[in-house]
Amino acid sequence: MMDKNYDHKKFEDSINKQWSEAGVFTAKRDPSKKPYTIVLPPPNASGKMHTGNVLMIAIEDILIRWHRMRGDEVLWIPGTDHAGTETQITFEKELKKQGKSRFNYNRKDFYEEIWKFVQNNKNLVEGQIKKMGASVDWTRNKFTLDPDVVAMVSKTFEKLNNDGLIYRGDYMVNYCPNCGTTYADIEIDHIERKDPLYYLKYGPFVLATVRPETKFGDTAVAVHPDDPRYKEWIGKEINVEGLNGPFKLKVIGDEYVDPKFGSGVVKVTPAHDPNDYEMGKRHNLPSIKVVGLNGKLTQVAGKYAGMTVFTARKTVVEDLEAKGLIEKIDENYVHSVSVCKAGHDVEPTILPNWFIKIDSLRAPALEAVKNGEVKIFPKWRTLTYVRWMENMHDWAISRQNIWGIRIPAWYKAVENPELVISFINSEGSVVTGQLSELLKNNKLTEVKKGLQTLIAPAGAKYIISTNEPGEDYIQETDTFDTWFSSGQWPLATLGYPDSEDFKYFYPTNVLETGWEILSKWVSRMVMLGIYLTGKPPFKAVYLHGIVRALDGRKMSKSLGNVINPEEYIEEFGVDALRMGLVAGTATGKDFSFPRDRIIGYKKFANKLWNIARFIEPIRASEVEMTKNGDDQWILTELEVVARKANQYLEKFRFAEAAELIYEFVWHKFADVYLEKVKDRREEASGTLHKVLSDSLKLCHPFMPFVTEAVWQEIFPQEEGLLISQRWPFSN
């Protein structure tokens, strides 16, 4: 006897176990079948499952289960991401609680500590993916730092280098002195903030700045070329009274200057401002570094050297005021400030970095989308991709992180005396200096053993090698941008270049992810996929919307409106949560967390259960019974719904498919047909069983647990698991 109501808690775990023991998630590479492949966008290994992950898993599992039931050889590859910067920041917060920091460790030990930290969380995340009923192939599970992934990514770098697409160069980067790393433009947040705007007397001019402490790095002042007030000064030199004595500056004319802002005169600090850097390039101005990588002022600041930016700003302002060099201060100036994800001010700085020339990679990646080789759903997002690709700059792929894949570049010690190295010496203290100096008192082996970080000047001599080329070489300490390795994820997970999996399953069918990483991730995968294999790594991209909080706002810790999906799984079940989220994603737009709908679909699970309870005592007749008009009607409706649902799913219209099936099962099968057959149950038994069976199959991709549970209650064991049945009316 079936219980009166469906209780998800009774079934979810045991059904998961049945699937896993039956091995139905494991792909076989059957040459007579069509492969259907999805690579799961790897969740952060040290994070917790959030509503976005739930939606992603729900949608991909629908596609996978649907294709499995249609007879395709499906492969859905799970994995987790090391999430370089984010994870390292999280770990360093933990360290801080113990009164430690990364400066207590050499590079190797620090890496191992994070590894241990992540393993624990990784298991939790994988457990959550399982809990969701994701029919992923765990035998092919990958982590972005698995040795084979590291080897593959390093090889790609080597190939890029051989093709002349890698270069090192000074570049204006967003350097966070606090995190000790650079950030890509796309990783930086711009926040509005009120800061004092200082009007400084600069020789004959007055100019406005929020950063007076960088004046030691000024190499020009700029005015608009057509500004009548200053036109005659262009090309001349002015004498400026400074804190470290008088100096001379050139006046340049540049379109960039807005004559209406401030006084119409700008100080140009090429080393610490992206726009000034561009102007500096246009006018051949020297760059003078004022702020060092430690966030403190350099020697050029004279007596201010060694001060932090904030202390220096305060002191400089005081001294300027004392000298009468400040005309006025606007205390209410609101401007946009660049901050890193941890909330620190970033310091635009010139630093040697590793770059990929993207021109030759970009062209085919743009073309693949324009000519429809890669189709993006919803279609209007295609424009976002195209615009982004067109505006893309060369890609800075190095990060001054430890947690990541180390760049396989090696510096020969004797050829690179100018390497700046920090290491822990045999006494356990951190020593920083130029390699040539360090080697006077330390052996190279000791330096290498205690190595923390190195900074190689732009012209450093290096070789690229996936192995250590010799004992007298030191490896680059920078790691790859996470997007560089995850940009090769479809290849890495499939064992590129010569595995059987790669030959059979590549290119994958669908890449499903949130649209917010369309430019960060999807574009990189297309570029690198085509570069390495000649083919884009997937045929379609489906972008789901962002799940917002109940109040319609973005979820954020500070607003306290973050929804923990586990609570909903507990209360309403995985099926209801999945179905509720999917039914709200019709056009891939953002949507508020649909609490009401989730409750509604919990009721639907119960409805399915009770349809089965109605049919349970009615034995399926061996003999073919006469079908009356009602039977004919429901069978016709069933076929129409199955075919339409198929069409919707082919177009990634999950909500329409879900609602169509829901409408059929509840309001046609249950409300109408079941009522009509109440006085002819035996005669209708064949139709009842057929429609129930097909309804369960149609619902299965959306609500796998309750359908499997009901299936096993009603249909004999010989028929096998529902997950392995055929989708109705598919050939």
Added chain:
RNA sequence: GGUCGCGUAGCGCAGCUGGUUAGCGCACCGCAUUCACAUUGCGGGGGUCACUGGUUCGAAUCCAGUCGCGACCACCA
């Protein structure tokens, strides 16, 4: 500033390439119900589809403009 999107019943939304009385969920109102399910069934009220103009035999659906909202990208010293 650039780009994209949105404005449809009290609330949350669907209406894809234009076509008969504009739909769904929640909420609301009335009735029913020992017979699969109260996590139920049947019925009902409520909308000049933001505004203006245009294309068309016909527009919520296409075009232009106006107003309001949101997001992303860029960013002024």
